[in-house]
Amino acid sequence: MVDISPGGALGSSATSDIFQILRDGRPRTRTELATLTGLARSTVALRIDSLTQLGLIGPAETAPSTGGRPSSQFALRAGNRVVLAVDIGATHVRIAVSDLTGHPLSEDTAAIEVTRGPEAVLNWVIDAGDSLLTTAGRSPSDLLAIGVGLPGPVEHSSGRPINPPIMPGWDNFDVPAWLGTHFHVPVLVDNDVNIMALGEREVAWPQVDHLIFVKVATGIGAGVISGGMLQRGAQGVAGDLGHVRVSRDSGTLCHCGNTGCLEALASGPALAHSLGVATPSSQDVIDLVRSGNLDAIQAVRQAGRDLGEVLTACISLINPSVIVVGGAMAQAGEHLIAGVREVVYARSMPLATQHLQITQSSVGANAAVLGASLLAIHHVLSPESVEAMVVDLADATAR
Incomplete structure (x- = not known):
């Protein structure tokens, strides 16, 4: 937690x-x-x-x-020292230098496929990070920590991705060591949906202590905040909804090796493939929906129902007051969320949904970068980290 x-x-x-x-300022x-x-x-x-x-x-x-x-x-x-925030997605990397409130001072985005492998992606992060520090008028000594979000399961204690389905070559790669060797600061790594949950709550729901953020894009996952605490579970894979089996289909093969997974049915590429798109992506589905394609609209609505089925179980277990749907597929209008609401309100206990809000992300793509900055800030400004900095300062002064 x-x-x-x-x-x-x-x-x-x-x-x-x-x-x-x-x-508190x-x-x-x-x-x-x-x-x-x-x-x-x-x-x-x-x-x-x-x-x-x-x-x-x-x-x-x-x-x-x-x-x-x-x-x-x-x-x-808050402006004296900075953190580096990195959002690595399936098809993009966003990076920002932020102050100690999470406010971005300089930013960059690149279309980089995560399938290029960890060395290529992280070397771009290093080059972009150095450039952004200069753009923000900061020296490397101003940097306190780095927060990184990855589109796959992460063992939070080590910062290593573990068997990530859409990240070939990344399994057990030491991301903190690769970046830390260059920047010489702590590197915090988490699943991208967890950092999106942090960012969304910070901006849109600061008074809400029980929230589920669901990302629907190339993959599907959830960040769970309960009792005001981000919940990672024993190994850091809490919220991995994409590989929960959906009852209406048990034969569709998922890239994880199982069949009938939510991600194999309701992710952007899965929907595009079902609609006959040659090179399937989330954007293809969004474009079809916006053009009024009825097959695409119906497919997205059904994806919402499938997601709602899985979320119904989550609601019974966690009892959130807010469910936020984000990621690329959230841009497909109300069709996805309408499907979620249809199932959730029909199948959940009335008390659990009496005050439940199910809504689209209001922070959008910025949630991940903000969340990555908060991940770094929460760590480096914790009592233990501040005490360690004071001890290091005293040792340096004594020498």
């Missing part, structure tokens, strides 16, 4: 305790921080000096005077 609340939990370190309080005086943490003002002053040297906080406007000299205030300096 990942705590995605703005401040996270307070740590035992005095420095990280102070920083977690300041993460609100300026505070040394006296306020001493009161909130129970630390002596002298201790607070030393910790503020360390955080200022790290570039994480800095002086803000002075507090209103109540008589005597105005008190200095300190606040998060």
